[in-house]
Amino acid sequence: MEERILEVKNLCTGFEVDGQTVRAVDGVSFHVDRGEIISIVGESGSGKSVTQMSILQLIRKPGRIMAGEVLLDGQDILKYPADSEEMRKIRGGRISMIFQEPMTSLNPVLRVGEQIKECILLHHKMTNQEAEERTLQLLRDVGIKNEKIRKDEYPHQFSGGMRQRIMIAIALAAGADILIADEATTALDVTTQAQLLEMMKELVKRYHSSLIIVTHNLGIVARYAQRIYVMYAGEILESGDTQQIFAHPSHPYTRGLLKAIPRLDDDKERVLEPIDGLPPDLADKSAYCAFEPRCKYAGRDCREKNKPVLHETDKGHFAACHLEAEELDEAEKNFEKRTLKRHHHGIIKEEKLLELQHVTKSFKKSGGFLKGGGEVFKAVDDVSLTIKKGEILGLVGESGCGKSTLAKCILKIYQANEGKILFRGKDIIPLKEREMKGLRAQISCIFQDPFSSLDPRQTAGSIVGEPLKIHKLVSTPEAYANRVDELFRMVNLDPALKDRVAHEFSGGQRQRLGIARALASNPEFILCDEPISALDVSIQAQIINLLEELADKLQLTYIFIAHDLSVVKHISDRIAVMYLGKIVEIAPCEELYRNPLHPYTQALLSAIPIPDPVVEKERKTIRIQGEVSDGALEIRGCGFRPRCPKATKECEHSMQMKEYTEGHFVLCNQIKKLKEEI
Incomplete structure (x- = not known):
């Protein structure tokens, strides 16, 4: 049996607003074992983040922790005052939190190396030299190259993905047992998001620590989490093993979330089924099921019985619903009969509505007062597109x-430097x-x-x-x-x-x-x-x-x-x-997803997780390193070459868009090899 490192019991957190108590966290219980990755999912306002902030006693007035226990290695840490020495040692030392927006968490006037080192010295008895070496090691661990140079740079000199890597380095600095990633990758690109999540997964394994992923992205959950807790209106509505929950969701809210999201492997004609209505007013929660007003399965019991409690529906699988999974399945059959496939949105006509011909937009990168002119980079580089009416x-x-x-060039917010933008045959650029x-x-x-x-x-x-x-x-x-x-x-x-x-x-x-x-x-x-x-x-x-x-x-x-x-x-x-300002591939929708040719398209598709753990285990993932290059840097040939796993000397030469099949165009010098691979 795995060692239980954290256990939260009946946690309640409220906020006093206009004389009423808003119960943002209402009787939440969950646990984390050492070396485990769990996920807490739900919509905005469900109480996910407030729960994590309550664990660390970071709730400030008008909020307060009203009840509950947070057991760290069996010791209730809520007994310590929020500003006590004991809690300061736990924050960062035992439990670290990685927030959504790194720029609001990093000090803009301190070099990143100093910020990491400060955390190390706060929690460990080390010499300055030892802390310096540990800082460099952490930067290497989180994938920041040239660490001896980059440690002396400021947060604004890093990209969003790199800033989040620094936040992870700070979280690891004190050797924390538990990392809480609170929507830590939500604001990032899919490839950067995949890099960071893979890195966190590897670091958790290396240090035998635990990871709590707080997210609304069910694809991330399917790819990385071992267990899931589904939150709604401050309560846990369902919990269990990831494969169990995705294969047999036992609460209507979980089913609703899964039906509302499009998937890469979906039939294109599947109708998305949104969850109607809005979450309840937490200041005026009824004694009945909080999800009942939005639940399409709701019956008489849901309106007359007190709110359901979590009960075991299968081994290790819990749900708080008056209806059993079999009853939900039976009701689902009737809903499926009524759900029609969506019609095509309209007829695409042959007439061209919008046509872009070799459109280029350049910007001058400021060199500063003393440096003079600065460099010119192309944000849009020789783009040609045709959009037909109805498309x-x-x-x-x-x-x-x-x-x-x-x-913005199409809207004429920016004035294109070169090319034509034809709307109904009339060039709007001049x-x-x-x-x-x-x-x-x-x-x-x-x-x-x-x-x-x-x-x-x-x-x-x-x-x-x-x-x-x-x-x-x-x-x-x-x-x-x-x-x-x-x-x-x-x-x-x-x-x-x-x-x-x-x-x-x-x-x-x-x-x-x-x-x-x-x-x-x-x-x-x-x-x-x-x-x-x-x-x-x-x-x-x-x-x-x-x-x-x-x-x-x-x-x-x-x-x-x-x-x-x-x-x-x-x-x-x-x-x-x-x-990097160029169209690298263009194709009909199904063709592109069935047969992506450009290595960048393949990497993008690989980085998108599918909300199904069984499918995710069988998928081949393509890892690309780094981020989009600075457009001011002159890259010979293909702009993707520095990151491309298939790059050769041939990629240093200029490229032309080539047609692979009818309507499927690719900007790649490796087109022959790509065809052979297929």
């Missing part, structure tokens, strides 16, 4: 590859702003962050209706009011909400407002720039379904930018893969 083109690639810069005004009604955009893209002082109705006034699309106040109401209904929002302001809406509702605003001018073409990356999985499913329905109903054309290739596969007709 959805997915555009994917890591941060820094040029996706958003290309989008047009003045006055000449663009008529076209702006036809080209619209949905932004990534629904909150920052909405004016906090305007009402929802005026935000949605603003394009109607700008483009003079209505002539009377009555027509304006009717059109705003119609737009609200189109995105499944109640027009009665139009007098509210942005902060009074949920994240999903705010994104619906952004979509309604984009539709207001009756556009033909909409650029969707990471429109779901800031949303929970169940809300993502709602927005994806909505975008598909609108494309079908209004015959819209989209460019859909995202880094989640599972989502892109689900919604797109064709997919273009970008790297």
